[in-house]
Amino acid sequence: xxxxxxxxxxxxxxxxxxxxxxxxxxxxxxxxxxxxxxxxxxxxxxxxxxxxxxxxxxxxxxxxxxxxxxxxxxxxxxxxxxxxxxxxxxxxxxxxxxxxxxxxxxxxxxxxxxxxxxxxxxxxxxxxxxxxxxxxxxxxxxxxxxxxxxxxxxxxxxxxxxxxxxxxxxxxxxxxxxxxxxxxxxxxxxxxxxxxxxxxxxxxxxxxxxxxxxxxxxxxxxxxxxxxxxxxxxxxxxxxxxxxxxxxxxxxxxxxxxxxxxxxxxxxxxxxxxxxxxxxxxxxxxxxxxxxxxxxxxxxxxxxxxxxxxxxxxxxxxxxxxxxxxxxxxxxxxxxxxxxxxxxxxxxxxxxxxxxxxxxxxxxxxxxxxxxxxxxxxxxxxxxxxxxxxxxxxxxxxxxxxxxxxxxxxxxxxxxxxxxxxxxxxxxxxxxxxxxxxxxxxxxxxxxx
Amino acid sequence: xxxxxxxxxxxxxxxxxxxxxxxxxxxxxxxxxxxxxxxxxxxxxxxxxxxxxxxxxxxxxxxxxxxxxxxxxxxxxxxxxxxxxxxxxxxxxxxxxxxxxxxxxxxxxxxxxxxxxxxxxxxxxxxxxxxxxxxxxxxxxxxxxxxxxxxxxxxxxxxxxxxxxxxxxxxxxxxxxxxxxxxxxxxxxxxxxxxxxxxxxxxxxxxxxxxxxxxxxxxxxxxxxxxxxxxxxxxxxxxxxxxxxxxxxxxxxxxxxxxxxxxxxxxxxxxxxxxxxxxxxxxxxxxxxxxxxxxxxxxxxxxxxxxxxxxxxxxxxxxxxxxxxxxxxxxxxxxxxxxxxxxxxxxxxxxxxxxxxxxxxxxxxxxxxxxxxxxxxxxxxxxxxxxxxxxxxxxxxxxxxxxxxxxxxxxxxxxxxxxxxxxxxxxxxxxxxxxxxxxxxxxxxxxxx
Numbered sequence: 001x002x003x004x005x006x007x008x009x010x011x012x013x014x015x016x017x018x019x020x021x022x023x024x025x026x027x028x029x030x031x032x033x034x035x036x037x038x039x040x041x042x043x044x045x046x047x048x049x050x051x052x053x054x055x056x057x058x059x060x061x062x063x064x065x066x067x068x069x070x071x072x073x074x075x076x077x078x079x080x081x082x083x084x085x086x087x088x089x090x091x092x093x094x095x096x097x098x099x100x101x102x103x104x105x106x107x108x109x110x111x112x113x114x115x116x117x118x119x120x121x122x123x124x125x126x127x128x129x130x131x132x133x134x135x136x137x138x139x140x141x142x143x144x145x146x147x148x149x150x151x152x153x154x155x156x157x158x159x160x161x162x163x164x165x166x167x168x169x170x171x172x173x174x175x176x177x178x179x180x181x182x183x184x185x186x187x188x189x190x191x192x193x194x195x196x197x198x199x200x201x202x203x204x205x206x207x208x209x210x211x212x213x214x215x216x217x218x219x220x221x222x223x224x225x226x227x228x229x230x231x232x233x234x235x236x237x238x239x240x241x242x243x244x245x246x247x248x249x250x251x252x253x254x255x256x257x258x259x260x261x262x263x264x265x266x267x268x269x270x271x272x273x274x275x276x277x278x279x280x281x282x283x284x285x286x287x288x289x290x291x292x293x294x295x296x297x298x299x300x301x302x303x304x305x306x307x308x309x310x311x312x313x314x315x316x317x318x319x320x321x322x323x324x325x326x327x328x329x330x331x332x333x334x335x336x337x338x339x340x341x342x343x344x345x346x347x348x349x350x351x352x353x354x355x356x357x358x359x360x361x362x363x364x365x366x367x368x369x370x371x372x373x374x375x376x377x378x379x380x381x382x383x384x385x386x387x388x389x390x391x392x393x394x395x396x397x398x399x400x401x402x403x404x405x406x407x408x409x410x411x412x413x414x415x416x417x418x419x420x421x422x423x424x425x426x427x428x429x430x431x432x433x434x435x436x437x438x439x440x441x442x443x444x445x446x447x448x449x
Numbered sequence: 450x451x452x453x454x455x456x457x458x459x460x461x462x463x464x465x466x467x468x469x470x471x472x473x474x475x476x477x478x479x480x481x482x483x484x485x486x487x488x489x490x491x492x493x494x495x496x497x498x499x500x501x502x503x504x505x506x507x508x509x510x511x512x513x514x515x516x517x518x519x520x521x522x523x524x525x526x527x528x529x530x531x532x533x534x535x536x537x538x539x540x541x542x543x544x545x546x547x548x549x550x551x552x553x554x555x556x557x558x559x560x561x562x563x564x565x566x567x568x569x570x571x572x573x574x575x576x577x578x579x580x581x582x583x584x585x586x587x588x589x590x591x592x593x594x595x596x597x598x599x600x601x602x603x604x605x606x607x608x609x610x611x612x613x614x615x616x617x618x619x620x621x622x623x624x625x626x627x628x629x630x631x632x633x634x635x636x637x638x639x640x641x642x643x644x645x646x647x648x649x650x651x652x653x654x655x656x657x658x659x660x661x662x663x664x665x666x667x668x669x670x671x672x673x674x675x676x677x678x679x680x681x682x683x684x685x686x687x688x689x690x691x692x693x694x695x696x697x698x699x700x701x702x703x704x705x706x707x708x709x710x711x712x713x714x715x716x717x718x719x720x721x722x723x724x725x726x727x728x729x730x731x732x733x734x735x736x737x738x739x740x741x742x743x744x745x746x747x748x749x750x751x752x753x754x755x756x757x758x759x760x761x762x763x764x765x766x767x768x769x770x771x772x773x774x775x776x777x778x779x780x781x782x783x784x785x786x787x788x789x790x791x792x793x794x795x796x797x798x799x800x801x802x803x804x805x806x807x808x809x810x811x812x813x814x815x816x817x818x819x820x821x822x823x824x825x826x827x828x829x830x831x832x833x834x835x836x837x838x839x840x841x842x843x844x845x846x847x848x849x850x851x852x853x854x855x856x857x858x859x860x861x862x863x864x865x866x867x868x869x870x871x872x873x874x875x876x877x878x879x880x881x882x883x884x885x886x887x888x889x890x891x892x893x894x895x896x897x898x
Contacts, residue, residue, distance in 0.1 A: 051554050077770060088541070088545055095541070097504075097505045100503060101526070110485060128492060142617070291770055
């Protein structure tokens, strides 16, 4: 496992506003924060030491109430750009025409299913729609449990897969106070920065195998191994060659399924493939997707090998009132068309490479940057207090996140120690945006010395 | 419990299309049904023996591809009318301006929270937003479990509360093949048609008490008693005086919470109050809402007494990427404004009473109608083969549902025996629509003799 700092932040949130500092805010923000706590209660969190209010946005730019412009290098949901007119108008037209559910026939969902399924390998035969990534992961595991007859779930140590009772039970990044299921087992993330294994695939398979064995000893068996192939909440690890197959083989031999959680890494984010798992040259049993699917419209889904849903579908049915409604489909269809039509996969690769090269260049003259990694337009930049010992520096990372916010550039942090800068702008990011980003990061680094 | 017919329909769906009859459909429908099964798999269901395709809709009218007009007496999601321009334009304007999540400050959600919370009793202090009613019920129970330290859940025998792993575990109406949680207990619905109890409140409290005791004996304790106060999937029971308080007292004495599931009965549906539970003169600990909240836009939510979320919110946070995003709030806000501005509560009461009186009038000359019940624009019409024995006639009920579809009027069926016609049109239903509905029902009844 990764070196652990002792910073007590479990049950808290990386880059979350700390309500005990409300008194230090300007009056408008303080009033807002207090009114918000009064109405929405304690479960909501705001970003940043100094929370930010937005009133409008366009493409990769967001604006506060005073008209100040922010560069959005964080929001992966609006992957084809804030307010993308193609998506906005598709939703508007469909809302005016018909907004109804999937128990009536409508061609929209079938045409979209054909298009989406065409982006997977041939043995991924069915698509089902939900409203959120949490619902997609929850449904995937309901199917996996029903299909396998097993209950056990294996995830990486800092994984996040959702907010439903079941998906939260296998989301250790929610913190020590959020109960993990007794049927949940964790393996260390394949950490490209710290791991010493020569063959990371074999090593990961060994870790998974230990957990499979333990689940079997408890009589739970293994229902699924669930993986975000960019390991986003573990700290962003993008392997340059496939490492998942040996672990997937172990899981399948034990009767379990491989679930690829594409909520973060799917829809061209990784730059080289539409789907993140495709970087690992292995075909999942179930694929879950969400966040950018409708560019902000609540739509998410599950794709799968047909045999996985056969018993579940016949025994139980699945109906989601809004899932796959005609408008959700219009949003997803328009978003996917923009990704394809504007070749945002290519843009993600090209602009992502520029961004990475730029940060690597900063790292050459700043040894506090321990590691720069990622794929496409998803970057993790790990801050350390000592390059030799690789000691995590979460204070520096959070300081940089807040300094960037002051410079009106949006990023956040991730990983167990919250010391990894998380950079994942809309896929419409351009080289000019990269320049603007790098110049802000450079000055934030300089000022933080 | 209610008399049970032996019709095997568990794990199937009331009013679901039977794929084994695909060969009897016209070519266009057959092709569609086959393509749909090929792409979406076996978990999806279509309504009606002869599925219907819609291409557009306006207010309470829907249109198929040939331009045929259907009267919608079923879809409660579009409660302010299909394509309501106030909602459509509010969503469009907000989508063009800003679609982002709740970790930035935005006034929209606070203004809406104030408005919504104003419709509850004073001790309901916080609101949280999700995307679906399933997510709302799942979150409500996560909070209830965390707050009470207990796990047990008590529901009515044919309840439906959602499709997530947890909410499906306390949704017995999903059928025998959908596993109930070992921590879930059922009580018979308070059946106004068949129950013999003089005091239904005392009787229900006794039934709940037995289940509380059993949960305590297993060491689970009771986390919550979850009730849809119109008992929609149990067969639609609308009591004319409060009956829930004694049962709620029993649950609270045992340390459990009362969760009012308002997904079906909320937002003015019941005609006399904005919220269904208010007909029972008892204030819940948690209120969940969904379906009509955004008139089809995926938005749902939870409101609660502040103490219920205190530990949960501090220990765990809750973030829902799309839940409470600026557009979802615009949709919910506009829908609530229309309900208030057009006084649809009053319309629900007035037009609902006409509808009920009309069906009661048909019942006077047709003894196959065993019972007509409901509140506001939510009616249950129970079909029986014998009024004296009250023997359920599901074949007749499903025949009527399909006959109405042939006459281009949309309804469905509900209840354990699927013998209760389920009638719940958009709240913009007018007296002229009632006449059109009654004339179709009259002729469907006549032709079914």
